[in-house]
Amino acid sequence: MHGMTLFPPLSAESRSLVDAIPPLVDRIFPLPGQFRRTLPDNILELSRLLTNNRGSRTASYLGKPALLSAYLRYFLPWNVYRLCRLLPSLTPRLYPHDVIVDLGSGPLTFVIALWIARPELRNMPLEFKCIDHTQAVLDVGKNVFFALAGAGSAWTIKTIKGDIHTPVYGKRPALAAAINVFNETHQKLPHIVSLQNEADNIGKRLAVLAPQALVVEPGVPRSGEFISSLRNALIRKSFVPQSPCPQPGRCPLAPHVTASGGVYGGAKSKxxxxxxxxxxxxxxxxxxxxxxxxxxxxxxxxxxxxxNGATTPENEADAPRANADLQARVLSDDFPLPPLAVGRKPLAGRYACSKKGLVLIWGGQDAIGRLSAGALISLQVSKPEKRDKKTNALLIGLV
Ligand SMILES: C[S@@+](CC[C@H](N)C(=O)[O-])C[C@H]1O[C@@H](n2cnc3c(N)ncnc32)[C@H](O)[C@@H]1O
Known part of the structure; x- marks a missing residue:
């Protein structure tokens, strides 16, 4: 069972360019002696500020030299790395002289990653409008980008100090990107309803900005719930999910608010x-x-x-179809299941997304462990269909 992978390993060229970022940052933003010693501590402090200690973070935290330095040396390269594993699998349609708007750009992480991961775009004249609360981080990012791409790059960069609602004048962007930004707001929201309202507002904003939207967030439960809610909001604005969704219908992982005010779906475990x-x-x-x-x-x-207005998820069109009646996107992670009978081999399970909703794939631990997260796989549904009593996931055994 081989699936089309969503996160191929870096190409040799991408790998050497990603490797080049830490020394480039050192050249452009040298680390004063006092920060060199405290860099690991500053990274830890910034990581806490960005995750569980949000109350004490100010909007301009990246304007503080010690934290900016830690961001450039830890979060910038990690975020570039993660994007470079993802971007080769996506198919944004971009043409010469298109404008791309990047919300909460930070040190131009998205622009740098796109340049590394999509070499065919490097000579295409593109204009990036990079918006952030903090001008200092945009400025360093611009220097890093041109050090990487060369001063004569075909890409132009306009940095804008502002927030996600700042008007973007001129030609309508072809793509709106927002990478690791919205969690800064939605972590503070107390309830799932406020998260859904926030997703609705952001969906409307993205739909006004451009016909293509790319939003990437940390892989934590709250962000997964936000992405599912944003997906609903964009569908209401006539967008069609292209990736990772293998189907344009309801998100089986979207949180729902019941009539009594309770929440189901978006469970902590998936x-x-x-x-x-x-x-x-x-x-x-x-x-x-x-x-x-x-x-x-x-x-x-x-x-x-x-x-906006696409007819079908790109994955549906491209998916291998031989002998298969269901395309499913494998999610993280595998988990142990009890053996079918005493003395039989231990089993494992793994959730996947499909047009029949959530699928629980089960089988031997080795076979389930070999499925890579994000792979699009073809599954045969046995008749009659069986569903898991607890989660209502469609049960499919790997044979
Ligand atoms: C975690 S950083 C991500 C930066 C970059 N996109 C990346 O992936 O590395 C979040 C950035 O979003 C900016 N930001 C957060 N909320 C914002 C808002 N409402 N408007 C503009 N920028 C915002 C912060 O200043 C910060 O630079």
């Missing part, structure tokens, strides 16, 4: 996200992460690429 090993990440980055007490053997993300 949310739409993908995790993959980081064996091809820069060695210096892996070491720095371990030194900071944040070892990263796997990278995780939740994302959505959606296009």
């Amino acid at each position: 949310w739409c996200h993908f995790a993959f090993p980081t064996l091809d990440a820069p060695e210096t980055l892996l070491k720095l992460s371990a030194d900071a007490g944040l070892p990263k053997e796997r990278a995780a993300l939740s994302f959505l690429f959606a296009v």
